[in-house]
Amino acid sequence: MVVCVCNAIRESDVRQCARGGCTTPCQAFRSLGCQPKCGQCASYTRAIIADERAAA
Incomplete structure (x- = not known):
């Protein structure tokens, strides 16, 4: 699923970024x-990162 249409x-x-250590959308x-x-996309991106961090 595309999260950010502006940047595809x-x-x-x-x-993958969250697994690599990114903690914020930026x-x-x-x-x-x-x-x-x-x-x-910031709020959805933040939620995905939080989900990955919780799973780690």
Whole structure:
């Protein structure tokens, strides 16, 4: 599923970033070589990261 339409970032990309140590959406974007644009995906990205951190 696409999380960020502006940057074409998928949920699996965000989960991989979280597993790699990213704790915020901004860190995930940076690790993917992108920048947040409109911000609509921030809350969902934050939830995905929290989910991965809870599972670890």
